[in-house]
Every structure is written in C-alpha cells, then in structure tokens.
Amino acid sequence: MERDTRTPSDEMLERVLRAADYRPSLPLADFASQISALAAKRGIERVRVFGSIVRGEDHFDSDIDLLVSPRPHVDLLDLALFAEEVRVMTGFPVDVVADTSDAPRVIDAAREAVGL
Numbered sequence: 001m002e003r004d005t006r007t008p009s010d011e012m013l014e015r016v017l018r019a020a021d022y023r024p025s026l027p028l029a030d031f032a033s034q035i036s037a038l039a040a041k042r043g044i045e046r047v048r049v050f051g052s053i054v055r056g057e058d059h060f061d062s063d064i065d066l067l068v069s070p071r072p073h074v075d076l077l078d079l080a081l082f083a084e085e086v087r088v089m090t091g092f093p094v095d096v097v098a099d100t101s102d103a104p105r106v107i108d109a110a111r112e113a114v115g116l
Contacts, residue, residue, distance in 0.1 A: 023058045027090040032116050035086055042082045043071040046099070048113035055112075063093040067106070067113045070098050 008016070028035070028049065039047045051065035052058040064086065070079065083094040097109055 018060045021060070023060055024062050024064045024090060024092040025053045025058050027092065028053065028064055028116075031086075031089050034089065036116055038085055038089075039068065039082060042078050043074040044078070044082055045069045045071065047116040048110075049116055050097075050109040050113040051095075054114055063095055064090060065095045065097070065109070066116075067097050067099055067109045070100065 036047055039045070046067075046069040048067045049065065050067050052062045053064065066083075066086070068079070068082075079096050079098060083096040086094045086096075097106060099106060099110060
C-alpha cells in the first residue's frame, strides 16, 4: 500500500464506479456460487435472476431481482435475511420474490428468469 494515500469518500467512490459502468450483473456473476450456497443454507432452492440483468439493461442504479423456490419451512424473515446477505455481498439492492404465488408479477418473473 502506498504511503500518504487517502481513502476515497463515498461520493468519489460512487462517481468512479458509475464512470466505470459497474453494474449488478458483475458481482452477481462473481459471487454466484457463494449466493447459491447461502440460499441452500437458508432452505432456498432454484435461485434465478430476472429483470434488467437478464435483459442486459442493468446499470449502476439497478437492483438484483431474484426468483427463488423456498422450502416449506422458509418464512419471510428467511427471505429478507437472504436478500440482505446478498446485498452486502454484491453491494447492490436485492429484491427476492418467492415463486409460490400465481400473482402476475411472479408469473412474469418466471417467464423471464434464468438460472443463477
């Protein structure tokens, strides 16, 4: 490490990452195996990605949209904790949707989703 260097401010770091076109698909690909292992530990199966990442439209302000199949014992707290752990790991907001509903949003997500 160089001497007499400063840590960049949050604002400067954001500007650099934005200029470098850093987007959620990048850390998602890097951490895919760790995210899958984390999901299994929480009783979550079939982690799939949908939304802007799948369409190749993600950008610095995008979130990570995950469609998951929770086991019967998994509750909303488990899903929220999983989302938070993925957020911390990747640095991007995460939206986790369980595929246990037939709501239009879930059906649309399932049509578009691809495996992690």
